[in-house]
Amino acid sequence: MTDLTLYSMPSSGNSYKVRLLLALLGRRVDTVDVEYGWEALTRAKAEGRLPFGKAPVLDLGDDTLLPESNAILFWLGQGTRFVPADALDEARMLSWMFWEQNQHEGVIAVRAALLSYPHRKAEATPERLADLLARGHALLAIMEDHLSGRDWLVGDDVSLADLCLYAYTHTADTRGGFDLAPFPALRGWLGRIASLDGYVGLDA
Ligand SMILES: N[C@@H](CCC(=O)N[C@@H](CS)C(=O)NCC(=O)O)C(=O)O
Structure with a gap:
């Protein structure tokens, strides 16, 4: 225990x-x-x-x-490397975490859920899937723009912002049907997170 x-x-x-x-x-x-x-x-x-x-x-x-x-x-x-010591960087980290919940998750995760959970199948109309696809690519483009030229979402080290957005982004293609090819900076960032010491995958 x-x-x-x-x-x-x-x-x-x-x-x-x-x-x-x-x-x-x-x-x-x-x-x-x-x-x-x-x-x-x-x-x-x-x-x-x-x-x-x-x-x-x-x-x-x-x-x-x-x-x-x-x-x-x-x-x-709290008190770990995953929360920036600088107050403004901590607030920036929270900005991404709120964004993840109020914009990213409701599109990227929802499209994956509609495609994978049998109890959501009735909601997976072609119109809804197409709308989520377009909105999801726009959200991924926001991440791509921000990550171009930088390793992490906030400051110069990994933070909770990276971990929370990694969760649904790293399966956006395999589960959600999003095309990650146009987002090289985002794909590099996914690889950096997967290389962290102690990393475990979704199915671990
Ligand atoms: N905003 C919540 C969302 C949690 C959530 O939606 N959990 C889903 C799985 S992703 C759940 O537990 N669903 C069970 C149910 O609705 O019966 C969080 O980030 O923890």
Whole structure:
């Protein structure tokens, strides 16, 4: 047993970003896998383990439940290399993390979900998929512009901004059907994250 327990959805980028940070930090965690269609997800909800009804949730060890992937990243990242010491850079990191949740995730992750989860299939109309494709490429272009000539989203080191945006971007092509060929700076950035010591993949 460890002090931390993560309620984690194996297929989900939001859960993966927390698993990735924990691995990079070398922190041990007990994991409760709660996948769509699994009894474990129904039970976790029924037992009040998912305060907002969604994974991931981190149990801090004293029954304190922390929901929302980026809040969990922020809590775990305090005092580590993944949160910039400079206050403005920290705020810039948060800008990207809010952007990830209010723009990127709702397009890049949603298109992948419509294509991969059977329970979302009815929503996957050609019009919706085409709209998400165009909007997703525009979002990826924002990242490409920003990453051109720089290694990381904020400052000169990896931060939570990179980890949180990596989660759904690195499968944007394989799961979401987005074309990453026009985005060389973004592809280089994906490779830098995958080379970090302690890196684990989505399926690890
Ligand atoms: N904003 C939340 C989103 C969490 C979320 O949507 N989780 C989904 C999987 S990606 C979930 O747990 N769905 C379970 C359900 O809706 O029953 C976060 O970043 O943690």
